[in-house]
Amino acid sequence: MTASFGPLANRRLLLKGAGLVALIGLGNAVLHAAPAFAATNDNKYPEDAFRQKNATDAIKALYGRDHEASDKIKLDAPEIAENGGVVPIAVTTTLPDVTSIAFIVAENPNALAASYKIPEGTVPAVANRLKMAKTSSVIALVESGGKLYSATKEVKVTVGGCGG
C-alpha cells in the first residue's frame, strides 16, 4: 500500500465514485477526477472513448495519438486480484507537466476504465479500483508535456481455490 491510508482517502472511498471508479485522493493532490471531466483539452465527458470495445480504439478516441512505454510511470497493481470486482490500482509519475492520467483494462467489455484531468500544479498521483471481468493487461496512460506515455501490467483474475 502506498500513501492511501489517510482519513480523507478512506472517507472518499466509502462514497464510491460513479460508474466503475471509486476515487481515492493521494497525498495533497486535488483531483478533478470524475467521468464528468474529460482528459482532452476541452472539459466534455469523453463519451466516445468510454464506448470503445478495445484498448487501441479507446486510446485513439481519447487522445488521438500513439503512446510510448516510460519507466517514469509507476503502476501499482496486484499480480493476482483478490477480488476481480474491486482491483486496487495506483499510478504515480515523475514525468513533468502532467495534464491527464487514464486507465485501460484491455479485456473489459469497454476498455477505458477511468480518465482523470490533472490541473496544473497538482501532484500526478491517482489511485482507484477497477472492476475486471477477467485476466487482462492494465495500461496506465500519462499525458505529459503534450506527449503520451504508458506503463502496463498484467493482472490475473482467477476463480481461485485449490491452494497447496
Added chain:
Amino acid sequence: MTMRRRDFLRVSGAAALAAPALLRSVRAAETVSLYDVEKFGNARILHMTDTHAQLKPVYFREPSVNIGIGEMWGRPPHLVERAFLERYGIRPDSAEAYAFTSFEFEKYSGRFGRMGGFAHLKTLIDKLRADVGDRRALLLDGGDLWQGSGLANAMHGADMVSAANLLGIDAMTGHWEFTYGEEALRANLARFKGEFLAQNVFLTEEAAFNDAKAFDPGSGRVFKASMIKEIGGARIAVIGQAFPYVPVAHPRRFTPDWTFGIREEELQKLVDGLRGADKVDAVILLSHNGMDVDLKLAGRVTGIDVILGGHTHDAVPQPVAVSNAKGTTLVTNAGSNGKFLAVLDLDVGKGRVADARYRLLPVYSELLKPDPAMQALIDQTQQPQVAAWSEKLATSDRLLYRRGNFEGPTDDMICEALRSQLDAEIALSPGFRWGTTLIAGQSIMLEDVLAQTAISYPETYVQRLTGAQIKDVLEDVCDNLFNADPYLQQGGDMVRLEGLSYRCAPAEAIGRRISDLTLANGRALEPGKTYKIAGWASMTAQDGKPVWEVVATHLRSVGLTSAGTSTVTLSGVDGNPGFAAPS
C-alpha cells in the same frame, strides 16, 4: 530394528548431500553418522516447514509428476525419480532416495519406515542446537504448521502451538494458519512464544478506516514484518513472507480485513532498511511463497542472503544460487510433513555472509529416539480423540497417496465417494499437496481420512455446471499451476476428477491446455449441456456434510472401490525430467 539401522548406515553415504559449487563441498566421511553435522561458521539456522500438523511419524510419498515448463523445464524443484537421483548423485537403493523421491516407494517404505514426528524432530533439533550451543542457533518454521490433521482442525491449531513452544520455534510465518480466521489466529499467537512474521499482510483500506488492529497502523502492516537476532556475534535479520494468495486460494471470509500479495517493493524497502539503519550482517527471508516464486523473487529483490522456502513441499537437497543486481541469493525448499529438517550454517562477518553450508536432513523416525516430553504432550493432546478417530473404516488394498500434479489414489478414493454418495456424474477434489500416504495393507481409520480432508471449509456441495463452465474451471486451475510467470502461480496441484477424463498440455497457454473431455460413459463432454457435479472445499459457503463424513460413510458401506477410471493424458511432456511414467 538392528537390521534397519544397518540398512541406513550402509546406504547413507555422504555423496548424497554434496553442496553446489557456490558452497564448500561437504566432506565425505563415512564414519560421520547422518546427524553428526560438521560444525561450521558462527550461526546455525534450523528450518522446518509445511509439517501440516503431523505430530506422529508418517509415510509421505514424494511426487512422480512435478512438471516444470518453459524456463523451469528440468530445473529444481521440477525433477522426479531417476532425474532427481542423477542430478544429486543419490543411489537408487539408498535411504536418501526413499526420503527425497518416489522411486520404488512401496518397496523401500518397508525398509526405511515412517518419517518425521514431532517427538523425533525434537530430539534431532535439540541435538543440532546443543552441538553449536543454543545461543548460536535459531529454529524457524515456514508455516502450514497448524493444519493437516483432524486434531489441529478441531482445535484450530492450538495443539500445534503447544508443540511449537516445546520445540522452541523462534519465528514462523503462515498460510493455512489464516484459514481459522482472525480470532483463532490471534488467540493462538497470544500463546505462541516465538514471533509470527509477515511483511506482506496489510489491512484493507476499509479495515484501516475502521481502525482494525494492526501491528503498525502507519504502514497498515497487520503483523510484525521482521526480527533481528544476535547469534554467534552476528546480527541476523529474519523477514517473514506469508503465502501471498491466501484470499485467492481460500474463501475470503476468513480474512476479510487483510490484503496479501508478494509485495516486492515493500520487501526491498524492508531489506534496505535492515541493512542500512539497522546494520544487520545477514538477511534471511522465511518464505511461504513456493519455490518457483522464490526463485523469481531472488533475481529481482536484492540484499537477501538466503530464502528459506516452503509451500510447494519440494524437498530440494541443495540451495539454488540466484544472481541479482547486487549479489547472490540462495533459495531452498525444505519438503513437508516433518520429513526433513534443514540445517543452514552461516559464517557471518561484518555486514556480510562469508560462506554458507546447507543440509536437508531426512528425519528417519527409526533412527531417532522420541523425546519423552514431546511424546507425552502428543499423547495427552490426542487422547480425547483416540477412540473416535481410531475406527477402522476399510483396509487399503493399494498404496494411497495424493501428491502429484494431476492425480493420485487418495483423491480417486475421495472423488469416488463423493460421486457415489452424492449421486453426481462428475466429482471434483482440490489439488492439495498435503495428505499423508498409506501403505497397502494398512487400516484406513477416520484419523487417516481426516489427514486428507481436515480444513475449516470442508462442506460438500452438489451443483449443476455446463460443459463449457467445467472446462473453464479446469483451464483456470491448470493456469495456476503452469502459468509461465511464477508470480501468477498459486502452488497447488491440478483439481482432481472422477467421472471425467481429459488431455492436458501443460506448456500451452490458458484456454488451450485442456482437451478431449470425456465422461465415464465414453461420451464427449458437451459445452452446452448441464452436468451434476459434486465437490468440497468451495470458495463460497456451502451447507453439505463435511467431506470426511461422506468419505467415511462410503468406506464403511462400500469399502475401497476399484481404482479410479478417469484418466489424465499428458501432451508435450515426453522426456520432461519432472515426469516419471507410472511403473
